[in-house]
Amino acid sequence: MQAAFIQGMGIGGSLIIAVGAQNAFVLKQGIKRSYTLPIALLCSMIDALMITAGVAGLGHIIESFPTIKHVASFGGAAFLLWYGTNALKASFVAKGIEMEQADSADTFKKAVLTTLGISLLNPHLYLDTVVLLGSISTQFDDLHRPWFGAGAVLASFIWFFGLSFGARLLAPIFTRPAAWRYLDRFIWLTMWSIAAAIIWPYVAG
Structure with missing residues (x-):
């Protein structure tokens, strides 16, 4: 049991830690100290649900119906392109973290909906947690x-809560508008790169 749990933590953690759309969003919200607890909890719960489904055998069902993967791929790529474009636009507006924290548009509803979109519309979520971890x-x-599944779930909780609450240590750096501008452009590149990687097999094939 212990060996399976440790392997689950190791493999699950290695998949989650990779820089991606979800992590970039959680990092930004953590720096802003904007709804860090619900965002970390929601991301962890989504991962836990998907990992549990994968371990229970849902991955084999998804692989049997390629249409599900295609729909998720195009929908996810469109969302990532839209979010990345917004980050690029924001990078041209001079601001510091004080202005970001005071942004009235940053509501709880918007934070939850964006977290759900960033997570559930990203096909890598299903490939990594449901299919890959399910297969392993x-x-x-x-x-x-x-x-094994419990270890992977624990790794997810540790990562998202650590990233969300640890990001606030970077807050002093982001009082400077230039630092925030670079973060927005990093998020833009991350979102568009992932979207391109999702779409490329369809274009190249």
Whole structure:
């Protein structure tokens, strides 16, 4: 049981830590100290749900119906392009973290909806948690497989809460407009790069 749990933490953590759309969003909200707890909790809960579904065998169903993957890919790419464009536009507006914190448009509803979009419309979420982790979990028997999933879920909670609340340590740097401008452009590049990676197989093929 212990070995399966540790493997779940290691593999799950290695997949989550990679720079992606979700992590970039959580980082920015954490720096702004904007709804850090609900965003971290929501991201962790989504991961936990997907990991559990993958370990339970949902990954095999998704692989059997490619249409699900195609719809998620195009929808996710469109959302990432839209979000990245907004980040690029924001990078040309001089601002510091004080102005960001005072932004009345940054409502709880907007934060929750954006978190849901960044997470659920990204096909990598399903490929990494449901398909990949689900496939890896099949090497364990029925007794140890849940422990593998539990390890991956714990890694997700540790990562998102650490990233969300740890990001505030960077807040003093982001009192300077230039630092915020570079972060917005980093987010823009991240979002568009992921969108391009999603669309490329369809264009090249």
